[in-house]
Amino acid sequence: MRQTNISLLKQNYFLTKIFFFAGIGIVILTLIMAILNYHNYVRLRVAGYEEILNVLASTYVYELVKENEQQHSVLISLLDKDAIQRGESVYNSSWSIAHKIKMEEDHYIYFYNAINGNIDSYPYWERGDDFDPTTRPWYTVIQQEHNNPMWVGPYEEYNSQDLVLSLGQKVIADNGDVLGVMLVDMSLESLGKVLKRMSSSLDISVFIRDRHSHEMLSVVNQELLKIDRLKSGQNYGSFHGLIDGALFIKELTYVDWDIDIYVPSSRFRKALLTQLIILILPVGAFCVVVAMGIRSLVKIFRQELMLVEMEIEQLNNATINRNSIDSAWFVDHSLDKIKSQCANQRLKLRQDPLTGIGNRLVFDEDMKQWALGIQSYALVLIDVDKFKLINDNFGHQFGDSVLRRVAEALALIFGRERVYRFGGDEFACLLAVNEQTELINHLEYLLEYIRQLHWREKACKVTLSIGVAFGPKEPKQLFEAADTALYHSKNAGRDCWHIG
Helix, strand or coil, rough: CCCHHHHHHHHHHHHHHHHHHHHHHHHHHHHHHHHHHHHHHHHHHHHHHHHHHHHHHHHHHHHHHHHHHHHHHHHHHHHCCCHHHHCCCCCCCHHHHHHHCCCCCCCEEEECCCCCCEEEEECCCCCCCCCCCCCCHHHHHHHHHCCEEEEEEECCCCCCCEEEEEEEEEECCCCCCCCEEEEEEEEHHHHHHHHHHHHHHCCCCEEECCCCCEEEEEEHHHHHHHHHHCCCCCHCCCCHHHCCCCEEECCCCCCECCCCCCCCHHHHHHHHHHHHHHHHHHHHHHHHHHHHHHHHHHHHHHHHHHHHHHHHHHHHCCCCCCHHHHHHHHHHHHHHHHHHHHHHHHHHHHHCCCCCCCCCCHHHHHHHHHHHHHCCCHHHHHHEHHHHHHHHHHHHHHHHHHHHHHHHHHHHHHHHHEEEEECCCCEEEECCCCCCHHHCCCCCCHHHHEEEEECCCCCCCCCCEEEEEEEEECCCHHHHHHHHHHHHHHHCCCEEECCC
16 A cells, blocks of 8 residues: 555656646747747738738829929920020919919929029019029939939038928920929928828838939938838848837839838837747736636635535544435535526626626627528628727726727617627627618618717727628528628728628
């Protein structure tokens, strides 16, 4: 007997060592998972930065450049070349109209006559005695061999000393003589507004610079920009960004400029720290809770052993009779309690703990049931617009209250048994549909109801994006159709619905 106990003791020592090394392995595995999650997170963020560059290059900056080029082209086409050769003013009413259309009060439209040195401008500009056109940066337009429009600057405007860009082009007579140069200013403030529109909420630096001279045309968050650390995003790595940050470059095809985004190293470090906390903190807390649970379990086990010993002693000292056998009905009572607890726990497992509506498990089960029927129904996918910003700006407790009120609104309008929460800010509804008009009315009412909600944080505005698809269909096809419609709603500016 003693030998058996010693053997069991050695076996338990060996198992303890295994568990110890297994714990170390779990910690290492957690670190590896945190690093992999960090890499994936950074890759997603990089895709977002590249998307910002694409949007800037293909829409905002493109429209701004083309607007100036179109204005410049129209003004050149309206010039009277004969009047230029005669030394007369070429100003006409179209200049003031073009100036008003552009809506930049501090920009100038002007023509330099290379024959007599006169300058016509709008708004009116009085030439100083010391003004020498040949020393101005835009004079290089006349010196170019080609006759294509070209951007000059940024340079200091003669009177205000403000930095401006000018789009200039030589004006040539029919006989080939250079008559002068037509110029239109573009305020750098316009470029700055475009960049701020896309990066106001991000701690990154966005800037536009000349592709050849690398001179800055406009920059947002210049204090974050580390020129000595700039490296091309093509060679970027997740861990290299922890030291030097990363630079992403977008070359513009319609003008000799680049749009760049510089992401400082602090964003990479913050992302890595977040991923470590997300994984290591729960694992550490889990280990502590497990250790405390085991300790409590050992105590309970010892107490239960004492109770069993006491019961055995009482049984040994007592005579077994019918009454003691009949007392087994307490076990049945305990089983009833266990069944009741299981039912309650099953209900909790099917409910979202934050909002009290159905969770993903219930949704998947209901989707399968609806797909088996022949009744016409609709799948409605709902996202809270810019929910991450709500959490970042007002805190996660406030974000939780937003989710609860949205869930209450869905339950009120569509019925609690027909609404579900996937997790995060994603909700879904499965609704019987007799007429689409009735469903559309409900969707419009839902959007308006959410818009009109009053919040503790008065600056907060909550809206929804909705995607709808109609069944019966295979669950996967129906979900993809609704998700595509939801994507269209987000692209359309959010706070709206689309049907897939």
